[in-house]
Amino acid sequence: MSTRASDNFNEIMRFVRFITSCVGFDVYDPNFHFSAVTITVVALISMYFIFTILTIAKEFHGNWMFMIQASAMSGSVVQACAKIYMGVSSVETVSKLYVQLNQNYTHFEKEEDARYSMALLRSCHKLRRFLVLVGISYMVGALGMIIVAVLASILTGKLYLIMHFHLPGIDVNTEWGAWATQALHCVCIILGGLGLYTGDMIIIVYLMQSFVYADILQLKVDHLNALSENQDSTEKQFEASAQLINIAKWHQTYTRFIDQCNDMFSVLVSVQVTTSAVCIVITIFSLLTSDWIGGYCYFCVLVPNMYLYCILGTILENCSEKFMYELYNISFYNLNPSQQRFVLFMLAKSQQPGAILLLGVMPLSVSSALQVTKSIYSITMMMARFLQK
16 A cells, blocks of 8 residues: 555545446546446336335325335435435535645645644544444444345245345245345345445545645644744744634635535535435334344444434534634744734634534534434434334
């Protein structure tokens, strides 16, 4: 593995772009356009909705609970639609930010201070580890749903469908019809998991860059403090003022970056958190009222799915607070009056740290996810009491 931070970042992005290309949504390419793979994915999503509606219409008579059970996975499909919309509508912004991040790595790794390269390498390590963990959670969930349902069907001789929809014109009560349906379910689960992971990769790659911005600011402030200790000449005062302006520009760059991320991701994170919460409630209901054995694995995907973006939001909040802390860490009394006024102006601007908003109201953070979890618990308890009657 290369010791250059830019090479590490490009290696990660090659993997990310390979996965996004597999589902036809390489939106990092400014010339992105729909391909045959993209159309296939959109067709599968449309097929899911059509087949689910037809299945509900066929099975609804005398079994109203089936309508709720069949809707358990609809939230994930809605998330996929939101991610497709976000990616397609933000191609220009996604590709421009990708170029900007590349420039950050190639520029700062050339700094004489080795701490810059170390900070960039730490960021790459965190990004790689986060992507792997999320990928493993999707892989375990998707394979678990398939393997559990197939093994249970083979061992018990009873059909356990992976998903709820049936194929029109095919009787799932026949052996051929059952396995044909299971095969299509497997394809939908694998492509669905890959598609959801693709959408998550985009927001993970960008929000995890907040570590880079915060660490670089810290090093810039350290350099300013070193310069401000000795300003006995006009030249040294000019160097300190230039570094102060450099810090202000970096802070503005970070603020614009957060604003762009909020514009791109605010709708997506709201859809993801709300649909995950609704799907958790529906999945619990399905597990209590049916023999949907794959629901246990699906539940294990939904919980981290709901917390994923909230964790990223908390990371962003912490990095924004670090920005404010580092500005307070400037050696204020070593600066001349004009430099001090400039620092006070930056401090005033940093009092409202950047954050991604959930539903346009509350900051995206783990505390918000805990509030949603409390609501899920309350609804689940009411639902359990209802089913006991």
